[in-house]
Amino acid sequence: MKRGRARAIEALDTWTFDKDHAHATLNGGKTAEVKLTRFQGISDEPAVLKNVPYWGTARNHGFVMMPNELETYKEEPKAYEFKGTNGFMLTFDMTSKDVKPEKGSTSY
DSSP: OOHHHHHHHHHEEEEEEOSSEEEEEEGGGTSEEEEEEOOBOSSSSBOEEOSOOOTTOSEEEEEEEOOEEEEEEOSTTSOEEEOSOOOEEEEEEOOGGGSOOOTTOOOO
8 A cells, every 4th residue: 555545544534334325534524525325226225236346356245336426635736526426335355365475575
């Protein structure tokens, strides 16, 4: 993980979700905020795209289609705001056995 991403994860102070909504903020929403709302499928269950790989993860539970109400990053010079664009929520799992160690690295 790159150092900048580690700082962002440390600043993640709100992350709530259920089958209909997801909400996350960085620094209480002062730095960034994402609000997702479930895409209405045929039934009352979430629309889920399954059996699709994501990055290097060995397993995932499917992409829950959740277009954003708000996706914003507020720090200049790269501030932006999007509303109504594609979004999804994904839960994945992996273990240390899923990734081969890099040549020369030590495994514990």
